Amino acid sequence: MFDRSKKGERALLLQAQAPGQHDPALLEEFAELARSAGATVVGSLAARLDRPNPRYFVGTGKAEELKALRVALDADLILVNHALSPVQERNLEKLTECRVVDRTGLILDIFAQRARSHEGKLQVELAQLKHMSTRLVRGWTHLERQRGGAIGLRGPGETQLEIDRRLLAVRVKQLQKRLDKVEVQRNQARRSRERSALPVVALVGYTNAGKSTLFNAMTGAGVYAADQLFATLDPTLRRIDGLACGPIVLADTVGFIRELPHDLVAAFRSTLAEAREADLLLHVIDASDPERDTRVADVEGVLAEIGASDLPQVLVYNKIDRLESDVPRVDHPDRDGPLRVWTSARDGIGIDALLVAISQALASERVHQVLEVPAASGRLRARLHELGLVASEQPGEEGWRIEIDAPRARIEPLFGMQGGQGEWLKAALLAPNEGATYNQFDNPQP
Known part of the structure; x- marks a missing residue:
């Protein structure tokens, strides 16, 4: 050897x-x-x-x-x-x-070089160990040594290769338990944001498309950004105020790349959940990249793998400073396609137009309505609170006055509730001017 x-x-x-x-x-x-x-x-x-x-x-x-x-x-x-x-x-x-x-x-x-947070380091180590576990071969002489040779110790014993495999398996279990705890904490923080009724907008895109630079331009956060692949790995969240749709939480996530290792996608499941659980995705695209259409397809593939392909998107064509003819603008699609915003995060061009586009996209995908819920429908009220859909609530003599502020996609599953409750909720939220009544709740089913 x-x-x-x-x-x-x-x-x-x-x-x-x-x-x-x-x-x-x-x-x-x-x-x-x-x-x-x-x-x-x-x-x-x-x-x-x-x-x-x-x-x-x-x-x-x-x-x-x-x-x-x-x-x-x-x-x-x-x-x-x-x-x-x-x-x-x-x-x-x-x-x-x-x-x-x-x-x-x-x-x-x-990824091992760039991970900075405790969670990121655990995720990378887990992916590396899973990759390494299939490559423990006899490439080193010490892996061939066996115990034995003396009386009472003869026999095949346990090879170093088997010991290494066993130690790897133990370490993988330890890392998985730690990551499960971190994911519980992240889910608690996410539910807290949901209860505060703040919509989450996640930046996604091919690596080195300028996501972190755009994040800094929108929030002034000072997140590390560099012209290199996978400059940042750990998710960062910041609140943005002053939008027409109200305050939002902007999340910067890890960049994607073609043929992203499956073990890495699995290890980063809690980090990528920021994209999967977002109300809106800002798909950042390098406008100067001649392969940008291919890059878009690669990102869509990863989004589908993590279960985020159906989320509403705004396409952000970044780095227009590298183009000669393009100026900051907003393209409105003729049909149901996503808005397209042309910006330069480095020069701060088109950021205001992007914020307006975010407000427009959230307004079309978010429901903000006040419901007069009678006292007989406590089951519906409990479900609204359980899902974090209630922005405010005022008790009254005949029930509750509940303000709903949540993504349409999170409300729609309630439309199938029994006893007419789901039908009334759908009519009240999606057609509030049609005089929806609540007489279905006179005898609600259990």
């Missing part, structure tokens, strides 16, 4: 593409990922790949070419822009006598 280099600074990139596919943007994005991890890219090798080779991922000839190029460039790390199986990774390392890291491992390494 070879001695693995611990430097990992001089990286050789391997980019495999299907026949007929030639997209320089894929290699450039991967090179940017490598630089974000702290590596110096010394070269790259393209490979045509009809289907993955079970041994080396690429063909034997291309693997030999990779080995020769690694020696010529004196690279101490090979980065593969694809997910590798443990066997493929191990075989490539044996052949090239160099450390090999696939796309998943590279992204996990970047």
Whole structure:
């Protein structure tokens, strides 16, 4: 076996593409990922790949070419822009006598460097351990040692490999328990915001689209922002006042990228819940990116994976300062499509128009209405409080005067309540000027 280099600074990139596919943007994005991890890219090798080779991922000839190029460039790390199986990774390392890291491992390494909060560090470590657990192979001599040899100790014993696997499993359980506690705390904070009737607007988008810069421009929060992939990982929330729709909570979330590792998505489930539970998504797009349509599709894919694809959106085309012809504006779709706002977060251009668009989008998706709820409908009143839909309440002689302020999507499930309560609620909230009555509650069902 070879001695693995611990430097990992001089990286050789391997980019495999299907026949007929030639997209320089894929290699450039991967090179940017490598630089974000702290590596110096010394070269790259393209490979045509009809289907993955079970041994080396690429063909034997291309693997030999990779080995020769690694020696010529004196690279101490090979980065593969694809997910590798443990066997493929191990075989490539044996052949090239160099450390090999696939796309998943590279992204996990970047996340490990950038995580700052306690929760973020736990999430990254959990994802790394799950990824590592499939790669505990006999690549180091100490993994082959066994107890035994003396009287009473002969036999296979427990290999170091088995010990490592057991310790990893224990650590994964510990991290999962800690993250479950953190998620409970985050859910309590989220329910508190819901009870205060403050709508949540979450920034989502492809990494390096300018989300944190836009967050700072809208809130003045001073969140760290840089022109690099995954500059920030931990969610940040700030309140914004002065909007026509009333105060809101703006949440900055982690950026997305194509082929985001599934273990990472699972580990960051509580962080991504800020996007999943939001009332409105601001989908931030780099307007100057020639691949912006592809980036939008990648983000939509991740949103679908976390269950947030059906939430209302405002598309924010950022970085118009890099374009020659575009000026800040708001595009109103002809049909039911999302509003499109063109801004430059760096220069503070178009921010006022964006705030107006947020108010318009929330107004169409939010219900703000006062209900005269009779005393006989205590079950409905309890459900409204349980779901955090009540902004204020005043008791009266015949019942309660309840002010509802909540997203339409959170109210609609109540429309199926029995005893006519759901039908009356729907009529009162969605058609308040049609004279809805409450006579259905004369004999409410249990």
